[in-house]
Amino acid sequence: MSTVDPEEFQREQQRVDDIIKKIGKQADHTKKLYNQAHNERRSVEGNYSQNAKINTFEADDRIETNAEVQQQKGLVASAVENETILNRQVATYKQLQKSPYFGRIDIQDPDESEPETLYIGTASFTDEHENFLIYDWRAPISSVYYNGSLGKVSYQAPAGKMTTDLIKKRQFSIQNGKIKNLFDTNEIVGDEILQEVLGQQNDTYMANIVATIQKEQNDIIRDTTSDLLVVQGVAGSGKTSAILQRIAFLLYHSRQSLNAEEIVLFSPNRLYSRYISDVLPSLGEHNMRQITLADFLSQRFQGLNVESLFDRYEKDDHRSASQQAITTFEESTDFMQLVTDYVANLTADDIQFSNVLFNEEPFFTADEIREIYRQLPTTMAPADRFLKTKNTLIKRLKNRIDKEADADWVHEQIDHLNNEQYNNLTGTKKLHDFENYDDEIHYIGRKLVAKHFQVVYDALYNNYFIDPYTQFMQFLKQVQLPEEISTKDWQAHNFAFQQSIEFHKLHLIDAAPLLLMRDLITGGGRNRQIQHIFVDEMQDYSLAQMIYFKHAFPNAKFTLLGDSEQALFKNVEAPQRLLDNLKSAFAVRRANLITLNRSYRSTFPITNFAKALLPDGDQIQAFSRDGSLPTILIRDTPTESRDTLIDLCKKQLQTYGTVAILTRNIAESQHAFNQIHQATQAHLLTDTDLALPKGVLVMPVYLAKGLEFDSVIAYNISKENYPDASSTGIIYTMASRAMHQLTLLSIGPVSPLVQEAVTSEDKLVQIQ
Ligand SMILES: Nc1ncnc2c1ncn2[C@@H]1O[C@H](COP(=O)(O)OP(=O)(O)OP(=O)(O)O)[C@@H](O)[C@H]1O
Numbered sequence: 109m110s111t112v113d114p115e116e117f118q119r120e121q122q123r124v125d126d127i128i129k130k131i132g133k134q135a136d137h138t139k140k141l142y143n144q145a146h147n148e149r150r151s152v153e154g155n156y157s158q159n160a161k162i163n164t165f166e167a168d169d170r171i172e173t174n175a176e177v178q179q180q181k182g183l184v185a186s187a188v189e190n191e192t193i194l195n196r197q198v199a200t201y202k203q204l205q206k207s208p209y210f211g212r213i214d215i216q217d218p219d220e221s222e223p224e225t226l227y228i229g230t231a232s233f234t235d236e237h238e239n240f241l242i243y244d245w246r247a248p249i250s251s252v253y254y255n256g257s258l259g260k261v262s263y264q265a266p267a268g269k270m271t272t273d274l275i276k277k278r279q280f281s282i283q284n285g286k287i288k289n290l291f292d293t294n295e296i297v298g299d300e301i302l303q304e305v306l307g308q309q310n311d312t313y314m315a316n317i318v319a320t321i322q323k324e325q326n327d328i329i330r331d332t333t334s335d336l337l338v339v340q341g342v343a344g345s346g347k348t349s350a351i352l353q354r355i356a357f358l359l360y361h362s363r364q365s366l367n368a369e370e371i372v373l374f375s376p377n378r379l380y381s382r383y384i385s386d387v388l389p390s391l392g393e394h395n396m397r398q399i400t401l402a403d404f405l406s407q408r409f410q411g412l413n414v415e416s417l418f419d420r421y422e423k424d425d426h427r428s429a430s431q432q433a434i435t436t437f438e439e440s441t442d443f444m445q446l447v448t449d450y451v452a453n454l455t456a457d458d459i460q461f462s463n464v465l466f467n468e469e470p471f472f473t474a475d476e477i478r479e480i481y482r483q484l485p486t487t488m489a490p491a492d493r494f495l496k497t498k499n500t501l502i503k504r505l506k507n508r509i510d511k512e513a514d515a516d517w518v519h520e521q522i523d524h525l526n527n528e529q530y531n532n533l534t535g536t537k538k539l540h541d542f543e544n545y546d547d548e549i550h551y552i553g554r555k556l557v558a559k560h561f562q563v564v565y566d567a568l569y570n571n572y573f574i575d576p577y578t579q580f581m582q583f584l585k586q587v588q589l590p591e592e593i594s595t596k597d598w599q600a601h602n603f604a605f606q607q608s609i610e611f612h613k614l615h616l617i618d619a620a621p622l623l624l625m626r627d628l629i630t631g632g633g634r635n636r637q638i639q640h641i642f643v644d645e646m647q648d649y650s651l652a653q654m655i656y657f658k659h660a661f662p663n664a665k666f667t668l669l670g671d672s673e674q675a676l677f678k679n680v681e682a683p684q685r686l687l688d689n690l691k692s693a694f695a696v697r698r699a700n701l702i703t704l705n706r707s708y709r710s711t712f713p714i715t716n717f718a719k720a721l722l723p724d725g726d727q728i729q730a731f732s733r734d735g736s737l738p739t740i741l742i743r744d745t746p747t748e749s750r751d752t753l754i755d756l757c758k759k760q761l762q763t764y765g766t767v768a769i770l771t772r773n774i775a776e777s778q779h780a781f782n783q784i785h786q787a788t789q790a791h792l793l794t795d796t797d798l799a800l801p802k803g804v805l806v807m808p809v810y811l812a813k814g815l816e817f818d819s820v821i822a823y824n825i826s827k828e829n830y831p832d833a834s835s836t837g838i839i840y841t842m843a844s845r846a847m848h849q850l851t852l853l854s855i856g857p858v859s860p861l862v863q864e865a866v867t868s869e870d871k872l873v874q875i876q
Pocket residue numbers: 302305306315317320321322325341342343344345346347348349350670671708709813814815816844
């Protein structure tokens with residue numbers, strides 16, 4: 109298979125052996141350092157807990173002890189960091205020992221007499237003289253490997269654009285220190301190694317793809333200039349892979365100014381979060397923060413049960429045209445603009461202030477709060493007025509505390525304090541900080557009263573002096589409706605909003621506009637620390653939600669990835685239009701759209717079948733990997749279908765590690781699971797599952813988003829279940845989850861969507 113002669117192969121193997129030896133030496137040395145660091149951390153920690161236990165009872169000792177504890181704390185933190193870095197290095201060496209590199213480039217720089225040979229791997233490795241024996245795949249020079257065909261190539265180095273002559277490009281597949289395959293290639297990254305990688309069985313969790321990154325994927329990964337990067341990629345084109353490699357790349361390039369905590373990925377579900385969680389650690393990086401939309405919204409609406417995308421999908425089956433029109437309206441950019449305009453024009457009388465209670469009595473009345481707000485200049489932004497109002501309320505609370513501090517009940521409480529309680533109240537203050545005894549008693553009194561009124565302070569701090577739900581109701585009532593929505597339907601919708609709030613629930617469509625309204629009034633809800641937001645499966649988010657993200661993370665650059673054909677919840681939107689919409693809504697300068705049309709996940713026959721399901725499937729290029737044709741099994745009765753399903757699962761398990769039965773919704777999953785679980789030990793997966801087991805998995809299609817399985821069985825793709833084109837996205841998503849084998853089972857006649865593929869002149873499926 110290899111394109112190089114045996115002697116050359118031998119020379120390369122010799123080099124691999126030498127490098128592995130060197131890595132081994134370095135690994136042993138680092139392991140020793142790690143053990144030292146580990147012991148040191150434990151001893152520093154021991155010291156710290158000793159010191160922290162020192163008697164802090166005597167007021168004069170307290171400050172000294174405090175300083176010492178702070179110092180010890182710093183020592184612990186740096187010892188932990190040291191240990192973590194060394195531990196990570198040891199892990200990297202271990203990985204490099206198995207497979208030190210995957211690429212080699214020979215380049216001839218214009219001002220050098222000899223060509224230079226560079227090897228590229230998942231991490232850098234240098235010898236004792238700081239010579240690079242392996243270059244990190246993210247190093248500037250490594251981009252030549254991913255980007256260039258032989259001949260003149262350029263790359264971006266810290267000093268600016270450089271050019272060189274690429275005279276050889278070699279790809280390796282090295283496993284456990286042995287070269288399995290070796291190719292010289294002129295292509296960007298040759299298909300041979302990719303064939304091999306893609307032909308392997310699903311590993312349950314996603315692996316990094318740095319050895320075989322393709323050119324378009326590389327453009328996504330190395331884009332450091334766009335404020336908004338939108339990627340439209342067909343199923344299996346490597347969008348999720350590109351996100352993760354991109355994060356690794358950004359972290360490497362901005363080591364000093366960016367850390368993983370400042371990157372947030374919105375993931376479609378929790379299974380997906382787990383599915384991708386090994387990729388960054390395999391590249392020696394920490395994972396970014398991950399959150400699902402449902403969890404994000406629940407955090408923002410403490411105390412309310414926010415509908416999830418999945419709840420909504422389960423319900424969407426039964427929605428009328430008018431409900432659909434309302435959803436479209438409320439999820440649009442225009443609607444978010446209406447919210448913004450509404451808030452900008454709110455007068456003091458319009459704002460729904462509410463009483464702040466203490467012991468069930470008003471401590472501040474809504475009218476008092478409104479008066480404070482009214483007195484502020486109307487030229488101020490609502491959020492600034494709100495903040496000033498809040499500060500005034502806090503000041504008034506402090507005045508109350510000050511007065512109350514000398515009340516009899518307070519003095520009485522002070523008399524009953526024991527020494528420890530008393531000292532805890534004086535905190536870092538020392539005795540001579542007080543002018544006299546009265547001063548000290550007043551100080552203690554204030555502390556006691558502040559504790560007493562803590563609920564009031566908390567209510568102010570959390571902005572509970574406004575009722576955002578009633579406010580939103582007021583907003584909904586005055587909205588100018590588009591023609592296609594009748595006043596009656598709108599009223600019904602508003603009533604439903606009000607009712608759901610009474611039951612502590614919130615519909616998903618109301619969440620983004622409501623949050624925006626609340627934030628614009630209160631000035632809260634913004635996180636300026638986050639530098640990058642990634643959204644995978646963006647087709648399942650509304651524009652309104654995206655606009656809210658932009659508002660909530662004002663300093664972040666956005667990378668949005670999706671496949672409009674896999675939209676489970678709405679109609680397909682052309683990527684360019686989406687980009688234009690987002691570009692104007694986000695008001696960004698540098699926006700970029702990248703399209704990925706080559707699909708890597710599935711075998712050639714599976715991708716060909718999936719393509720045929722789509723009206724514009726021609727744009728999808730199937731990667732040429734052999735496999736059997738997808739099979740359609742039509743059974744007349746539920747009993748026959750059950751027997752077929754059990755047989756099928758058993759048979760497939762002999763060949764494959766994961767067999768996924770994908771259904772339309774949770775009820776259907778439950779039904780299929782009940783039929784087969786005894787015979788097949790199947791697992792039923794739901795929204796709350798966090799891990800992916802091996803074996804037969806049964807789940808609704810929306811939980812399979814972003815995932816892949818060796819074998820997929822699309823459950824009951826009957827005419828009855830999928831009567832028309834509105835289900836195209838669902839069947840396409842199911843089919844495109846399969847890596848090696850796809851089976852479609854129908855009880856009764858098959859869906860017309862599949863029928864077309866069946867009757868196509870090219871043989872796309874086999875029927876059994
Ligand atoms: N350059 C590559 N080298 C090796 N494997 C790749 C490459 N690109 C993609 N793959 C593999 O193809 C499969 C699909 O990739 P990925 O899940 O990233 O695609 P996606 O576009 O996010 O898919 P979907 O939208 O269908 O969920 C994965 O198994 C991934 O490892």
